[in-house]
Amino acid sequence: MxxxxxxxxxxxxxxxxxxxxxxxxxxxxxxxxxxxxxxxxxxxxxxxxxxxxxxxxxxxxxxxxxxxxxxxxxxxxxxxxxxxxxxxxxxxxxxxxxxxxxxxxxxxxxxxxxxxxxxxxxxxxxxxxxxxxxxxxxxxxxxxxxxxxxxxxxxxxxxxxxxxxxxxxxxxxxxxxxxxxxxxxxxxxxxxxxxxxxxxxxxAPYIPGDPTPEVVEAEQSAAKTAGRRTPGDARPRREGQGFLLTSSERRAIERHSVRMATEHFEAQGWRVKDVGDKESFDLLLTSGERKLHVEVKGTTSAGLEVILTRAEVEKQRKYYPDNALVVVHSIELDRTGEEPATSEGVLHCTSPWVVDDEDLTVISYAYRTQVGVQHPGDQTLFPPGVPQQRQVQGELQVTDGGRSPL
The missing domain is CATH 3.30.930 (BirA Bifunctional Protein; domain 2)
Structure with missing residues (x-):
């Protein structure tokens, strides 16, 4: 050797x-x-x-x-x-x-x-x-x-x-x-x-230097939904390995972050109601006549990026300035037991929360196609040698590659 x-x-x-x-x-x-x-x-x-x-x-x-x-x-x-x-x-x-x-x-x-x-x-x-x-x-x-x-x-x-x-x-x-x-x-x-x-x-739920887990999962989900093919050597990583999370781990992180946010606001004198199951935000805060609509995001990463749905963005822009974003980052996730366990975390609150376009990154688009809409002069293209169907004076004719009638 x-x-x-x-x-x-x-x-x-x-x-x-x-x-x-x-x-x-x-x-x-x-x-x-x-x-x-x-x-x-x-x-x-x-x-x-x-x-x-x-x-x-x-x-x-x-x-x-x-x-x-x-x-x-x-x-x-x-x-x-x-x-x-x-x-x-x-x-x-x-x-x-x-x-x-x-x-x-x-x-x-x-x-x-x-x-x-x-x-x-x-x-x-x-x-x-x-x-x-x-x-x-x-x-x-x-x-x-x-x-x-x-x-x-x-x-x-x-x-x-x-x-x-x-x-x-x-x-x-x-x-x-x-x-x-x-x-x-x-x-x-x-x-x-x-x-x-x-x-x-x-x-490890997160390795410093890796992308934010939630962003990677959103990108992978968007690519899958869009029907993107992956390279042969880009095998999906096992759930629970590296930056991918299982559904139970995601739920544990979400509950942990909401609990920390609730304790944070209650300590400030707010009345806190968890409305995440029926609203497009997580916590409704009241103090006298004042209301605050809070979006909570939890992550095992450093919290530099979080995922927002379209509904969350639209609602928070509507609620401004009576709104807030809470990011609980650096949550520790223990995977050694039968069920994932969470601890620690650093809470960062932004209120009022301005959702600027420059802070948003597009992951995927919903594109409105023209399928089913016929415009004057539109033509359907077929490969050479593939029979086409053409409507002529009420009768269906077949042509060979659009060159000559059979």
Whole structure:
């Protein structure tokens, strides 16, 4: 294994985007020889990762068409990281200069919203790293060879993009590559850390740096309703994993946020009535002759975005200035029991609440089509060779592709 890593590093200074003899040789090692060698240790790697052998993925890439500056070989869970652009994985990254190769616990740089892949911002990648590192602190306490940053000497934006996603990495200098057994032991160790992240991700209702859960769910629902097809590698994540919530979890968060809002307003002397089951707002507050119409939103995220229905927007604009928006954010959600449990949360109240158009983002549209409405000069187009039906003087005729009567 060390000889294969060394050979790739030897070829790195000869990198070019075209498929030269050197790049062909590099490609064989990256796409075939290294993955095959790692798959031979698949049984132990799958145990370290906590998945079945069938769910263990190993693959290498050096560029499709044009050759990439930084080739890589990664180990991953097929469900948790179906694509190299999504999820967490362990990956060998070869520096452009050929000086070193990193074994990096890293992450994809895009996220599937239900309609499109969106690039994660650098600050979001770093927020996810900050979430992940403390989870691994105990397991990594005895390792002094782990790096929080990597330097790939990359000249291309794609090559430089791996840096912000790095959680922890082991650096192997080209002239100090350890023997194969040490390399495999390090890989099993890093794969075990990856398994810890997978389990933590499964239990986490929200990971800093991820989109707001409610917004992602709304985008996915809108895309599904509109009949959008998803890429083959964009499998929907299990309910209860990452940013998707189950219906019981959503109800628990909603009840928790309404309860906190109720206590907040009662402490201010308001009489509070929960009207969420019959009105397009949640709480009706009264104090003497004054009324306040309150919309309550709860989230496990930082609360930077919430979902509003059309009815909620229209009603709150009607009620202004006797209205309020309460966002209870950073709610803690415990998924370990039979039923989800909520606690904590930070309450933020805006009153009066002005719903400005510039603060609203359109997720989907209801489009009024012209189906069934015939306008003068309208024509129906048919593919060539497909028979059409035409009404002529009260008789139904069939023409072949609109060219000549049969």
């Amino acid at each position: 060390d000889d294969l890593l060394s050979k790739v590093l030897e070829l790195q200074p000869s990198w070019t985007a075209t498929n030269t003899d050197e790049m062909q040789e590099r490609g064989v090692i990256i796409r075939q020889q290294l993955p095959e060698l790692l798959r031979a240790d698949g049984a132990r790697l799958s145990v370290a990762l906590g998945v079945s052998l069938d769910d263990l993925g190993v693959e290498g890439r050096d560029g499709t068409g044009l050759k990439s500056e930084i080739p890589w070989v990664r180990v991953f869970g097929r469900e948790q990281s179906p694509s190299s652009t999504t999820g967490w994985y362990v990956v060998y990254l070869f520096s452009a200069s050929g000086r070193r190769v990193y074994l990096s616990l890293n992450q994809g740089t895009t996220i599937w919203t239900g309609g499109v892949f969106k690039a994660r911002r650098v600050e979001d990648l770093r927020a996810r790293v900050d979430w992940a590192q403390p989870l691994l602190a105990e397991a990594t306490a005895a390792r002094s060879d782990l790096h929080g940053t990597i330097e790939l000497d990359a000249r291309t934006p794609l090559g430089r993009g791996y840096g912000p996603g790095n959680v922890l990495a082991i650096a192997y200098e080209r002239d100090q590559l350890p023997a194969q057994e040490t390399l495999l032991e390090d890989l099993r160790f890093m794969t075990g850390l990856l398994g810890t992240l997978y389990e933590s991700e499964r239990l």
